[in-house]
Amino acid sequence: MAGSTPIPLVVPIPIQLGDPIFSAICAWPFPDAFVSRLLRDDIPQRIKFGRARMWAYLGPARDIVGFGSIDVCTDYGALTRNKPHPHIPLLAVNPENQGSGYGKSIVRHLIDEASLLACQPGNLCHDFLFLEVYASSLKAIGLYENVDSRS
Amino acid sequence: MTTFDVNQVKDFADTLNAELDQCENGEGLQCHTIDSSLSYCAERCCRFTDAVRRWGRDVFAGKIAFDAAVEQLWKAELSQLYNRALKLHAIGTQFEAECFVFDGKRKLEASLWNLHQLVAGGWVTPKLSVGPSARQQLAFDAVDRQVLESLPPLPADWIPSDPGQAAQLRRVRGT
Numbered sequence: 001m002a003g004s005t006p007i008p009l010v011v012p013i014p015i016q017l018g019d020p021i022f023s024a025i026c027a028w029p030f031p032d033a034f035v036s037r038l039l040r041d042d043i044p045q046r047i048k049f050g051r052a053r054m055w056a057y058l059g060p061a062r063d064i065v066g067f068g069s070i071d072v073c074t075d076y077g078a079l080t081r082n083k084p085h086p087h088i089p090l091l092a093v094n095p096e097n098q099g100s101g102y103g104k105s106i107v108r109h110l111i112d113e114a115s116l117l118a119c120q121p122g123n124l125c126h127d128f129l130f131l132e133v134y135a136s137s138l139k140a141i142g143l144y145e146n147v148d149s150r151s
Numbered sequence: 152m153t154t155f156d157v158n159q160v161k162d163f164a165d166t167l168n169a170e171l172d173q174c175e176n177g178e179g180l181q182c183h184t185i186d187s188s189l190s191y192c193a194e195r196c197c198r199f200t201d202a203v204r205r206w207g208r209d210v211f212a213g214k215i216a217f218d219a220a221v222e223q224l225w226k227a228e229l230s231q232l233y234n235r236a237l238k239l240h241a242i243g244t245q246f247e248a249e250c251f252v253f254d255g256k257r258k259l260e261a262s263l264w265n266l267h268q269l270v271a272g273g274w275v276t277p278k279l280s281v282g283p284s285a286r287q288q289l290a291f292d293a294v295d296r297q298v299l300e301s302l303p304p305l306p307a308d309w310i311p312s313d314p315g316q317a318a319q320l321r322r323v324r325g326t
Binding site for chain 2: 012016017018019034037038041042044045046047048049050073075076078079087089090108109112113115116118119120121127128130132
C-alpha cells in the first residue's frame with residue numbers, strides 16, 4: 001500500500017463486564033448517543049447471554065484509544081443458512097483520539113478475530129462477518145469500505 | 152420450554168432439583184459412584200446455564216417479554232444450584248487421591264465456571280436490544296445472497312498480524 005498513511009498499531013486487551021476499563025469506556029463522551037446506548041444496554045447482554053467478547057485497545061502511549069466487540073450469533077442467519085456467524089455489535093474510538101487512524105486498526109483486529117472463529121475445528125462458525133452502520137455515520141461507512149481484510 | 156413464564160421456570164428448576172436429590176440419595180444407576188455423581192451434577196448445571204442464557208437472549212431478541220418475577224426465580228435457583236454444586240465438588244476433592252482426578256470433577260468445574268459467568272461482573276437484567284439486528288428479522292433478496300456468495304474465501308495462507316491471534320491460529324492448525 002505504497003503512499004498510504006501508516007496505520008497506528010494498537011494492542012488489544014480482553015475486558016470483562018466488571019472491569020474498571022469497561023466503566024471508564026462507558027463514560028466516554030461519544031458524539032453519537034446510540035454508541036453509549038449500545039455499549040451500556042446491548043453489549044453486556046451479548047456477553048452475558050450470548051457469545052460476545054470485548055477488547056480495549058491501547059495506543060502507543062499505553063492509553064486506551066478505543067474498544068471493539070465481536071459476537072457469534074444468528075442475527076443474520078437468513079444469509080448463513082442459520083449457521084452462527086461473527087457479528088460486530090459495536091466498536092468505537094475514544095472521542096479524544098478520533099481522526100488518528102485507530103479505527104482501521106481496531107476493525108482489522110476484529111476482522112482477524114472473525115477469521116480465527118471461522119478457522120476453528122468443527123466448522124461451527126460461518127466465515128461471513130456482519131455489522132450494522134447508521135446511514136448517517138459517513139466516517140464509519142468510509143472506514144469499513146476501505147478496510148481490506150487480507151492486507 | 153418456549154416462553155419462560157414463572158410456572159415453566161419453576162417446573163424446570165423443580166425437576167432439576169429432584170434429579171439432584173435422587174442422585175444425592177444414591178438412587179438410580181447414574182449416580183452409583185462419586186465420579187458419576189459429579190458428572191450428573193455437571194450436566195444439570197450446564198442445562199441450567201443454557202436455559203438462563205436462552206431466556207436472556209429471547210428477551211433481548213423480543214421473542215418474550217421480560218418478567219421481573221421470572222428473573223428473581225432464576226437468580227434464586229442459580230444461587231441454590233451453585234452452592235449445591237460447590238458442596239458436591241468439595242466431596243469430590245476429599246475423595247481424590249494424589250495424582251488422580253475424577254473426570255466428573257473436571258466437568259463440574261467447567262460447568263461451575265459457566266454458572267459463575269452469569270453473575271461475574273454483576274448480574275445483567277435482560278431487556279430488548281437497542282441494535283436492530285437481534286430483534287428484527289431482516290429481509291434479504293437473491294441479489295444480497297449473490298453478493299455474499301461471490302466473496303472470496305479466506306486465503307489458505309492467511310496469518311493475522313497480531314501476535315496473539317497468530318499464536319492462536321497456530322494452535323488451531325496444530326502447527
